[in-house]
Amino acid sequence: MNKRKPPRVNEVILTQQNQIKLWDEGRYERVMITGKTFEEKTLEHIVFDEVIFNDCIFTQNTFNRIEFIDCVFNRCQFINNHVENGIVIRTVFNQTKLDGTIFATSNIEHVCFNACSGRYVGFTQSSLSFVDIHDSDFNESTWFNTTLKQLVLDDVDLQNNKVHETRFKDVDLSTCTIDNMTINLPDITGAIIAEHQAKQLLKLIGVRIKY
Numbered sequence: 001m002n003k004r005k006p007p008r009v010n011e012v013i014l015t016q017q018n019q020i021k022l023w024d025e026g027r028y029e030r031v032m033i034t035g036k037t038f039e040e041k042t043l044e045h046i047v048f049d050e051v052i053f054n055d056c057i058f059t060q061n062t063f064n065r066i067e068f069i070d071c072v073f074n075r076c077q078f079i080n081n082h083v084e085n086g087i088v089i090r091t092v093f094n095q096t097k098l099d100g101t102i103f104a105t106s107n108i109e110h111v112c113f114n115a116c117s118g119r120y121v122g123f124t125q126s127s128l129s130f131v132d133i134h135d136s137d138f139n140e141s142t143w144f145n146t147t148l149k150q151l152v153l154d155d156v157d158l159q160n161n162k163v164h165e166t167r168f169k170d171v172d173l174s175t176c177t178i179d180n181m182t183i184n185l186p187d188i189t190g191a192i193i194a195e196h197q198a199k200q201l202l203k204l205i206g207v208r209i210k211y
Contacts, residue, residue, distance in 0.1 A: 003150075004130040005110040007070040007090045009050040022046060123166075163187050173197065178204065 009030075017031040022038055027047045034054040038061060045065040057077045067087040076096045086106035093113045102122040109129045118138040129149040137157045143166040151168075156176045163183040169190030178193075178200060185205045193201055 004112060004132055004152075005090050006112075007050075007072055007092055009052060009070045009072060011052060014050070014052060 014032040024044045029049045032052045037057040040060045042062040047067040049069045052072045053076050054074045059079045061081045064084045068091045069089050071091040073093045073096045078098045080100040083103050088108045090110045095115045097117045100120045103126050104124045106126045112132045114134050116136040122142040123146045124144045127147045132152040133156050134154045139157050140160040142162045145165045151171050158176050159179045161181045172192040174194035181204050
């Protein structure tokens with residue numbers, strides 16, 4: 001059973017802060033940020049702790065060692081960013097677009113994606129622990145050399161995903177769309193599927209069915 005921990009953030013005590021600027025080594029705590037755009041920045045070691053983002057845009061940024069701790073993203077765009085050595089802990093993404101964002105050598109723990117668009121998202125040499133993805137579109141995403149622990153996928157579009165050296169053992173795919181995934185037998189071994197997905201799974205691992 002997944003025991004994902006929710007964000008430890010209290011909206012009542014947050015300060016509204018819309019004039020925020022990002023700097024290397026910056027730390028931003030207990031604030032609510034609404035309608036702010038951050039684009040085409042290259043920044044080192046930024047920490048967001050107990051922050052709620054409403055209708056914000058992060059696009060075309062390169063973040064090294066960024067940290068999101070106890071954060072909530074509501075209706076944001078986090079598109080085409082490159083996150084290297086990032087930490088995302090006890091954070092929720094609600095109705096947020098993450099299309100084209102790469103998480104490389106990052107730790108993603110106790111995180112929930114609700115009704116999100118994650119097309120072309122890439123997880124590379126990262127760790128996902130106690131992560132829930134619900135009612136989301138992750139079409140054409142990639143999972144390379146990534147460790148999965150207690151991953152919950154509920155009604156997620158995984159069509160055209162590419163998987164390499166990422167074990168989906170014990171991951172329940174029964175409510176997901178898995179057409180045209182690229183995945184090998186060791187990575188799919190032990191995954192849980194629905195009866196109607198069996199034929200598709202055989203195709204994924206290269207087995208041909210003779211009628």
